[in-house]
Amino acid sequence: MIAQSRKDADSYITIPCAFSDGGAVFTLDLHQYADRMVDVDTIWDLSLSIPGNLTVTGEAHRLRLGRFGDEIMQRKHIHVYPKRTVTTAEGRSVTFNPYYTDSNYLSLGLKSAS
Numbered sequence: 001m002i003a004q005s006r007k008d009a010d011s012y013i014t015i016p017c018a019f020s021d022g023g024a025v026f027t028l029d030l031h032q033y034a035d036r037m038v039d040v041d042t043i044w045d046l047s048l049s050i051p052g053n054l055t056v057t058g059e060a061h062r063l064r065l066g067r068f069g070d071e072i073m074q075r076k077h078i079h080v081y082p083k084r085t086v087t088t089a090e091g092r093s094v095t096f097n098p099y100y101t102d103s104n105y106l107s108l109g110l111k112s113a114s
Contacts, residue, residue: 001026002049002062003033003108005041013037017048024048028108030086034094038110045107066105085113 001024005011013033017026028046030037037044045064052060067079083097093113101107 001028002047003028003037003044004047005037006043006045006107007041011040013044014049019054030094030096031089034086034096034110035088035090035092038092038094038112042111043107043109045101045105064105066103067100 001015001017003013003015013036015026015028015033017024047065048063050061050063052058055061079100081098083095085093085095088094095111095113097109099107099109
């Protein structure tokens with residue numbers, strides 16, 4: 001899984017992910033990553049990096065996480081996740097807010113809570 005800075009294309013964080021039975025499972029540990037993330041940017045777009053050995057073509061792909069294929073055209077204002085605050089490994093309070101973009105992709109907003 002990749003968290004990509006929206007304002008700096010060279011800034012990204014790779015999060016370990018397990019593939020099994022056609023699905024993917026990952027945990028974005030904000031206690032571990034939030035200090036670095038909030039220092040670089042306040043918005044991070046989430047995507048899944050699919051290795052070539054798991055694709056039909058044998059080529060690796062990057063797939064933006066989102067939700068599609070139902071009757072909701074724009075879920076940004078319908079599926080609202082609560083903001084939460086974590087204390088990072090460096091002892092900082094960081095507020096995070098997962099949200100859907102206008103295009104129904106999943107992103108993560110971060111800011112220092114101090």
